[in-house]
Amino acid sequence: xxxxxxxxxxxxGRHGALTEEDKTLLxxxxxxxxxxxxxxxxxxxxxxxxxxCVIKEGWAYSYRNLGNxxxxxxxxYLPGDIIGMRDFGFARRLAGVAMINEGVICPFTHQQxxxxxxxxxxxxxxxxxxxxxQQAILTERLVYLxxxxxxxxxxxxxxxxxxxxxxxxAVEDNGFFMPLSQEQVGDALGLSAVHVSRTFSMLRDEGxxxxxxxxxxxxxxxxxxxxxxxxxxxxxxxxxxVFQSFT
Amino acid sequence: xxxxxxxxxxxxGRHGALTEEDKTLLxxxxxxxxxxxxxxxxxxxxxxxxxxCVIKEGWAYSYRNLGNxxxxxxxxYLPGDIIGMRDFGFARRLAGVAMINEGVICPFTHQQxxxxxxxxxxxxxxxxxxxxxQQAILTERLVYLxxxxxxxxxxxxxxxxxxxxxxxxAVEDNGFFMPLSQEQVGDALGLSAVHVSRTFSMLRDEGxxxxxxxxxxxxxxxxxxxxxxxxxxxxxxxxxxVFQSFT
DNA sequence: GAGCGTCGATAACCTGCGTTATGAATCTCT
DNA sequence: AGAGATTCATAACGCAGGTTATCGACGCTC
Numbered sequence: 001x002x003x004x005x006x007x008x009x010x011x012x013g014r015h016g017a018l019t020e021e022d023k024t025l026l027x028x029x030x031x032x033x034x035x036x037x038x039x040x041x042x043x044x045x046x047x048x049x050x051x052x053c054v055i056k057e058g059w060a061y062s063y064r065n066l067g068n069x070x071x072x073x074x075x076x077y078l079p080g081d082i083i084g085m086r087d088f089g090f091a092r093r094l095a096g097v098a099m100i101n102e103g104v105i106c107p108f109t110h111q112q113x114x115x116x117x118x119x120x121x122x123x124x125x126x127x128x129x130x131x132x133x134q135q136a137i138l139t140e141r142l143v144y145l146x147x148x149x150x151x152x153x154x155x156x157x158x159x160x161x162x163x164x165x166x167x168x169x170a171v172e173d174n175g176f177f178m179p180l181s182q183e184q185v186g187d188a189l190g191l192s193a194v195h196v197s198r199t200f201s202m203l204r205d206e207g208x209x210x211x212x213x214x215x216x217x218x219x220x221x222x223x224x225x226x227x228x229x230x231x232x233x234x235x236x237x238x239x240x241x242v243f244q245s246f247t
Numbered sequence: 248x249x250x251x252x253x254x255x256x257x258x259x260g261r262h263g264a265l266t267e268e269d270k271t272l273l274x275x276x277x278x279x280x281x282x283x284x285x286x287x288x289x290x291x292x293x294x295x296x297x298x299x300c301v302i303k304e305g306w307a308y309s310y311r312n313l314g315n316x317x318x319x320x321x322x323x324y325l326p327g328d329i330i331g332m333r334d335f336g337f338a339r340r341l342a343g344v345a346m347i348n349e350g351v352i353c354p355f356t357h358q359q360x361x362x363x364x365x366x367x368x369x370x371x372x373x374x375x376x377x378x379x380x381q382q383a384i385l386t387e388r389l390v391y392l393x394x395x396x397x398x399x400x401x402x403x404x405x406x407x408x409x410x411x412x413x414x415x416x417a418v419e420d421n422g423f424f425m426p427l428s429q430e431q432v433g434d435a436l437g438l439s440a441v442h443v444s445r446t447f448s449m450l451r452d453e454g455x456x457x458x459x460x461x462x463x464x465x466x467x468x469x470x471x472x473x474x475x476x477x478x479x480x481x482x483x484x485x486x487x488x489v490f491q492s493f494t
Numbered sequence: 495g496a497g498c499g500t501c502g503a504t505a506a507c508c509t510g511c512g513t514t515a516t517g518a519a520t521c522t523c524t
Numbered sequence: 525a526g527a528g529a530t531t532c533a534t535a536a537c538g539c540a541g542g543t544t545a546t547c548g549a550c551g552c553t554c
Contacts, residue, residue: 064390067476072390086386089376094383118368128375129336135382136341138389139333143311143319145392146437150541182502190393192542197502199541213501213550229314397511428531439512444533460520460531 022120029116030054030106042083042097042105049093051107052084058103059179062086062095063187073188075138076100076161076180080168085131088113101179140231145190150199153189156228158209162218163232175210175217269367276363277301277353289330289344289352296340298354299331305350306426309333309342310434320435322385323347323408323427327415332378335360348426387478392437395475397446400436403475405456409465410479422457422464 018026033056036042042053045064060077074095077083083105087093117124137160144153158178165176182200183193191199203209208224210217218224265273280303283289289300292311307324321342324330330352334340346352364371384407391400405425412423429447430440438446450456455471457464465471 066390066394068394070394072393074386074389086379086382089372089379090383094386117371121365124364125336131379132333132336135333135385136337138382138386139321139341142321142385142389142392143313145389146319147313147315147317181500193502194504194543195541197504201503430531440532441513441534442511444531445511448533 018122019120022123025116025120025123029108029112030056032108033104033106035104036099036102038099038102040099042099043093045093045096047093047096049084049087049090049110051109052082052088052113053097054106054108055079055081055083056104056106058105059100060097060103060105061100061184061188062097064095071187072190073184075134075141076188078161078164078168078170079103081134082127082130085127085134088131100184141188150189150191150195151202152228153191154185154196154199155203155208155224156230157185157189158216158218159221159224159228159230161216162221162224163230173217174219174221175215177214178211178216179214265369266367269370272363272367272370276355276359277303279355280351280353282351283346283349285346285349287346289346290340292340292343294340294343296331296334296337296357298356299329299335299360300344301353301355302326302328302330303351303353305352306347307344307350307352308347308427308431308435309344311342318434319437320431322381322388323435325408325411325415325417326350328381329374329377332374332381335378347431388435397436397438397442398449399475400438401432401443401446402450402455402471403477404432404436405463405465406468406471406475406477408463409468409471410477420464421466421468422462424461425458425463426461 036058042060043051055077057079059079060083062074062077062083064072064074066072077097083097084093086095113127116127140156140160144156148156161178162171162174162176165171170176180188181193182196185191186193186196189196200209200211204211207219208227210219224230283305289307290298302324304326306326307330309321309324309330311319311321313319324344330344333342360374363374387403387407391403395403408425409418409421409423412418417423427435428440429443432438433440433443436443447456447458451458454466455474457466471477
């Protein structure tokens with residue numbers, strides 16, 4: 001899973017917007033792969049912002065540790081995602097990032113990012129669009145935290161993962177690998193681990209979600225989508241036409 | 248309140264990063280002021296993304312109307328803020344925007360934005376930083392929705408407004424004008440209007456917040472900040488050093 | 495394969511917040 | 525200035541979800 005395979009860049013590629021030079025620049029972000037272990041912290045909250053990363057393998061999450069002892073997971077990152085763009089424009093990290101399972105990441109610097117911005121308007125637009133898209137996912141989570149009940153939050157969370165994993169070819173027979181513990185799911189959804197367990201049981205009893213250890217299957221994804229009224233424009237939609245004249 | 252007075256741009260100006268041409272470009276975003284009335288919807292969810300806006304006067308909010316009949320307010324915009332950047336990179340609006348009270352807005356187009364990106368790296372960085380900053384505010388709200396109780400959410404919300412208003416000179420004697428109804432505050436914080444009322448009473452009884460109709464006073468802002476462990480780096484922090492060599 | 499730590503299921507209990515309702519105060523329109 | 529519409533405060537009641545606790549099932553390591 002390289003950045004070139006990622007969704008936004010594929011979109012740009014389809015429109016013929018990417019030159020060979022663009023592709024070279026993009027691959028330049030992935031020259032320094034590093035193997036990381038499960039649970040490894042890539043950076044802490046408030047650390048200096050020096051690097052960004054492409055995830056090649058494994059899952060990660062960004063998080064905030066709170067004064068009251070709890071943790072809020074902000075976002076789960078999958079292979080092909082860029083980590084750290086949230087902090088672009090800040091001197092210090094607004095959130096920590098840790099690996100969920102083991103994987104491979106490719107760090108790159110501010111300088112590389114600036115170089116891309118300077119050399120390739122098409123890539124600049126692509127990177128910005130990618131960042132905005134990640135924010136859209138965050139916004140969707142905010143809506144769910146604010147206004148939906150536990151079973152809707154969990155259903156939405158699983159369905160979102162399902163869609164994102166499907167795009168990168170990580171779904172088989174409506175099932176996928178899901179390395180998060182229920183405690184971590186709770187930290188992402190603003191629920192206690194106990195209630196996540198209860199809610200999983202509920203969804204199982206309704207035939208919407210089957211879970212076996214770290215493997216989740218959605219027997220009827222469409223039924224789940226209906227339950228959460230999933231709005232998938234923010235995940236799948238192409239760049240608007242106006243960008244094509246620009247790039 | 249013009250964009251030039253806004254915080255990020257002031258930051259850039261202080262570093263001497265803005266040329267006269269930059270300033271002209273920036274003022275070009277504010278050539279078409281339009282008076283808007285209280286409650287006026289600037290655009291609906293799913294509408295085509297054609298315009299962005301600078302708010303010159305008045306408050307606005309972005310929101311999502313949900314299937315279950317409730318509404319989630321995503322963000323409150325104050326004078327000097329840019330509205331709509333959230334949708335940059337999408338063909339359709341991810342959220343509606345409406346005015347809270349009457350005011351003046353200055354719409355501008357994609358084309359103007361592209362022109363700025365093309366002509367002035369300094370402004371491009373400033374705009375991106377501004378967008379990222381708005382997203383940081385959203386993230387902070389997400390954390391509070393997920394992991395804090397009603398009184399903490401409200402205290403945080405008020406203190407954030409206090410800081411943002413102070414920066415634009417709209418705070419006097421620790422008090423400020425706050426045109427949101429309790430129902431709207433509830434929609435922002437994921438609470439019912441009734442509970443917002445209860446919580447206001449609670450904060451009043453503790454001497455932390457005085458409210459008289461649309462006027463809010465924080466007798467002891469520092470005490471409030473301590474209550475919410477307010478992390479203000481995301482509001483006030485300057486651009487990191489690496490940007491200064493770039494711009 | 496014994497021992498230990500993590501993870502998840504389920505139960506019992508409690509509370510913060512939603513819901514509904516009522517009345518008072520304030521705003522708006524004519 | 526009167527009528528209707530908003531907005532807000534407060535109370536009564538119920539429930540979703542937090543908390544604590546217990547137990548079984550899997551993973552580790554030696």
